[in-house]
Amino acid sequence: MNEALLRSLTPSVLGILVRRGADFAAAEDAVQDALVEAVRVWPADPPRDPKGWLVTVAWRKFLDQTRADASRRRREDLVDEEPAPGAAPASDDTLQLYFLCAHPSLTPSSAVALTLRAVGGLTTRQIAQAYLVPEATMAQRISRAKRTVSGVRFDRPGDVATVLRVLYLVFNEGYSGDVDLAAEAIRLTRQLAAAIDHPEVAGLLALMLLHHARRAARTAPDGSLVPLAEQDRGRWDTGAIAEGVGILQAALARDRLGEFQAQAAIAALHADAPTAEETDWVQIVEWYDELARLTDNPVVRLNRAVAVGEADGPRAGLAALAGLDDSLPRHTAVAAYLHERDGDLATAARLYAEAAHKAPDLAERGHLTRQAARLNARRSH
Amino acid sequence: MAKYLLLKHYRGAPAPVNDVPMDKWTPEEISAHMQYMSDFATRLEGTGEFVDGQALAPEGAWVRYDGEGRPPVTDGPFAETKDLIAGWMVIDVDTYERAVELAGELSAAPGAGGKPIHEWLEVRPFLTAPPTITE
Numbered sequence: 001m002n003e004a005l006l007r008s009l010t011p012s013v014l015g016i017l018v019r020r021g022a023d024f025a026a027a028e029d030a031v032q033d034a035l036v037e038a039v040r041v042w043p044a045d046p047p048r049d050p051k052g053w054l055v056t057v058a059w060r061k062f063l064d065q066t067r068a069d070a071s072r073r074r075r076e077d078l079v080d081e082e083p084a085p086g087a088a089p090a091s092d093d094t095l096q097l098y099f100l101c102a103h104p105s106l107t108p109s110s111a112v113a114l115t116l117r118a119v120g121g122l123t124t125r126q127i128a129q130a131y132l133v134p135e136a137t138m139a140q141r142i143s144r145a146k147r148t149v150s151g152v153r154f155d156r157p158g159d160v161a162t163v164l165r166v167l168y169l170v171f172n173e174g175y176s177g178d179v180d181l182a183a184e185a186i187r188l189t190r191q192l193a194a195a196i197d198h199p200e201v202a203g204l205l206a207l208m209l210l211h212h213a214r215r216a217a218r219t220a221p222d223g224s225l226v227p228l229a230e231q232d233r234g235r236w237d238t239g240a241i242a243e244g245v246g247i248l249q250a251a252l253a254r255d256r257l258g259e260f261q262a263q264a265a266i267a268a269l270h271a272d273a274p275t276a277e278e279t280d281w282v283q284i285v286e287w288y289d290e291l292a293r294l295t296d297n298p299v300v301r302l303n304r305a306v307a308v309g310e311a312d313g314p315r316a317g318l319a320a321l322a323g324l325d326d327s328l329p330r331h332t333a334v335a336a337y338l339h340e341r342d343g344d345l346a347t348a349a350r351l352y353a354e355a356a357h358k359a360p361d362l363a364e365r366g367h368l369t370r371q372a373a374r375l376n377a378r379r380s381h
Numbered sequence: 382m383a384k385y386l387l388l389k390h391y392r393g394a395p396a397p398v399n400d401v402p403m404d405k406w407t408p409e410e411i412s413a414h415m416q417y418m419s420d421f422a423t424r425l426e427g428t429g430e431f432v433d434g435q436a437l438a439p440e441g442a443w444v445r446y447d448g449e450g451r452p453p454v455t456d457g458p459f460a461e462t463k464d465l466i467a468g469w470m471v472i473d474v475d476t477y478e479r480a481v482e483l484a485g486e487l488s489a490a491p492g493a494g495g496k497p498i499h500e501w502l503e504v505r506p507f508l509t510a511p512p513t514i515t516e
Binding site: 108109110131136138140141361362364 | 382384426427428429430431432433473475506508509510511512
């Protein structure tokens with residue numbers, strides 16, 4: 001049984017049922033039933049048109065359910081509306097699912113869970129494992145999300161920005177269990193990019209590919225963080241970098257700059273440098289200026305301060321940092337780094353230790369603690 | 382989403398407002414208290430925010446390594462005046478504010494006289510897995 005094929009067909013079959021007027025939760029149940037049927041029947045009797053087969057069976061299951069729900073009137077309407085059997089149209093029903101799953105009425109965590117379930121075709125168990133919560137909890141989260149969107153009609157186009165935010169959340173999650181959420185986010189964004197012509201979708205895909213390309217070099221075998229400047233660039237995935245840069249260039253040529261394209265441009269400049277010393281920091285600062293214009297995000301200004309520190313020296317970086325709220329995540333770590341570059345090791349060591357104390361994850365805390373210890377050891381010699 | 386540990390203490394926390402030891406409650410008051418906690422957990426399962434919860438016995442011991450070939454040292458069968466954890470609940474919520482809100486609700490569990498005990502709960506964020514992007 002080709003599980004990958006089933007998984008890739010699931011969202012569009014679900015999308016077709018929803019477009020035909022099936023309630024989202026009922027449509028999902030019907031598609032699950034059809035998948036079970038496929039696993040049972042296909043090995044002995046493979047269909048010529050797998051998607052059409054699934055649509056037909058799922059629609060029949062949905063009608064059965066609706067009958068069982070004693071909703072005679074509605075059922076009769078639906079039977080009347082039933083399209084003639086035949087090959088399923090290769091339309092972009094999946095696209096509607098993306099918008100449904102990222103509906104503004106959902107909290108970000110519900111939107112993420114529903115997207116992985118409905119568009120990604122992952123099992124509830126896989127999603128629960130990835131998020132380290134019990135399966136029952138994740139099942140409830142998903143069914144609440146389904147209930148929330150079940151009354152939603154597709155009378156107007158959805159908001160692409162919301163969909164992209166959800167996909168980016170998936171990409172940024174740490175992962176565990178048997179699903180790699182970063183790879184899954186790339187797969188889904190690739191699918192979205194194929195269905196919709198939008199420079200920011202391309203920008204996000206490029207950004208993900210460029211970040212993902214550096215993954216192998218980002219952690220040491222013991223799990224500790226390796227900062228960008230110290231990464232073994234030979235371990236970067238040059239194929240993914242080339243693809244990301246190509247997608248980004250095509251998007252930028254459309255002249256409709258957005259946040260993700262600007263972020264991807266910065267990632268591309270890093271990926272493009274043969275060594276850390278050869279990084280084009282001046283251009284990176286310019287892209288951060290663009291990004292700051294596009295979003296009023298203090299984290300962008302914090303990252304810009306780092307880039308200014310590299311382009312114009314640590315004093316300039318510290319000056320750029322001075323205007324920012326010091327409660328920002330990683331503010332203290334950036335200050336520590338800039339003070340070290342400026343030669344003030346005592347302040348840098350103190351700030352690294354303070355930043356380690358505030359770090360949100362174990363790997364980052366370990367990294368910052370080692371930085372503090374390294375400076376303290378050097379100072380005592 | 383971020384995970385938080387809600388810690389319930391036997392000792393070590395400030396005294397609750399309704400500070401009557403549990404063994405002085407009526408059986409009905411104890412049942413009402415347990416029911417409140419259990420309903421709370423069930424409700425959080427329904428909202429997709431429940432991760433885990435366990436109660437702990439008060440008998441704890443400090444244990445440490447005592448050198449090669451020697452049995453570990455314990456400080457005796459009874460915990461003395463140190464902080465004692467009575468139980469925990471792990472929740473997975475959208476914001477820190479939501480974690481505090483839920484801890485507040487849990488602290489309102491009924492105690493003696495059917496009144497909320499107002500006990501102090503400790504709220505601690507989990508260190509997360511590192512995000513994909515750290516640079």
